[in-house]
Amino acid sequence: MDLFSVLQTYRDILIVIAATLSILAYIAYTNWDAVSLWWKGFKYHNFLFSKLRSLAKNPDTAGRWFHSETVVCQDYGELYSQIHKDGDYYESSKKYLSIVGESGRKPLGTLLMLGLFAVLVLEAWGFSYTMAGFIDLSASENTRVTMTWIVAIAFAVILAFLTHMMGHELYRNGILGRIRNNWQVDDTESRPRTLDDIDFDYEIDNFTDENGPKYKQRLNRLDVNSPRKKHTFTIGALVAIIAIGIIITFVRVKTLEVAQTQDAMCQPSSATSNAALTSLDDLYSSTPPPPLESQKVSAEAVGKGESEICQATKEGSWATFGMLAILFIVLQAFATWVSFKFGFVGKHSKSAWKNTHKFNTKNQYEAAMDAKSKRISQRAQKTLGDLQSRMAKVLIDSTMNSSVSDLLKKASDRTFLRYVEQESEQSLSSRNRQTQTMLEREREHSDIISKSTSQVTADEFKAVSSNSRIEQPTDEEIESQILTETKEQSLSDEELEKQILAEAQAKKQETPEEQRARVLEKLKAEGKL
Known part of the structure; x- marks a missing residue:
């Protein structure tokens, strides 16, 4: 049994499976935080391959914590740090979108994307059915339908990708064009010498460049490697759309020619030959045949009617081909417009949009984040408590190390929130040390520059004084x-x-x-x- 037969036999089952998986994937995508939290709990608490079982046997310590405890806290802490944000982060997200110029934009939603893809598949199915007849001339109708679906999905994927990238490229080029225009009309003395010097990746709450020009702040936050416009996907998409349209129209024309060739009515000699044939009844009839002139007139009338039918069929087919070509181009333009109007070009614009679009005020955001972070901390503390109970049962009788015994007795002092607090303090002290080191280096560099400048100035003053004493006339x-x-x-x-x-x-x-x-x-x- 070949592949086409298998697909045809189990087509309904495969459609149901694909639809179910698509729905589950959409639900998981829209509720990814809850899914991630559930998966972490499943890893630690399932009865088949529980991660707590292996961690409880590890007596290694890391300072005042067991290594196993830090593994659990770090695993949950990664998700906790993403959720636990204050109201200032909400304000920073709104400011970030304002700087990039994407405050009113939205991402390309999953439902809109699936709907657009379905329309592209249906549109591609029409010309794919015509092409399938030329792929395998001896194929059956069922095989032809299966090949049509495969070709249609392939065409839809290619066209969806090209039109999406073209729309995104046009939107990005528009922003880069406005940035360059603002740079050109800016004061030549205060503006940056060039736009090629893009600064490092600015996080959502990092506004250290707020004293710079607005267009430079926007450029620093775009997801681009250089401020130059690119037309790679635009040219590629236009070439592909034109080529596909021409090829599909050519295939449809050839299909029409094949159909008219197989139709006896559309053959030039068919009318004459049909008129010359007589039936057996006419041969053995006692009624004399009509005159030859009458037969000739009748044959010409029949031939004229048949040629008009074939000509009307041909002209109607050409008009249909033109309408399908226009529909094809309009659909690709619509797909490009959708990609132009939706989506972000800022590096962190989508994250900033997620932090702001569901909340009208800062207090609403803080309340929602507090509820989510509290749920994560409760799950993390439950997992940490289960681990500590397991370790107390496993290690209390097998260890001979006093430090391990002391840590087991003081397990209640080590909580998930305490670990998060320690990590925050260490991170803050590390940033302070880095800032202090940077300031000291800048101070040392400034002292070296000032000393060298003072030395040069003193030498120049001495040289000028000596020259002035030599050249200046006396009293x-x-x-x-x-x-x-x-x-x-x-x-x-x-x-x-x-x-x-x-x-x-x-x-x-x-x-x-x-x-x-x-x-x-x-x-x-x-x-x-």
């Missing part, structure tokens, strides 16, 4: 120059001259203009001018 030269210009002589005041010279000696450096003005004042005071 006597300027004094004689002024006296020569005025051509006037007068008596000197020796005491005033000594005082002015003492002030000149006290000055370390002065410009040539200041020196000339000082000597001029001295000469006026001496009465020489």
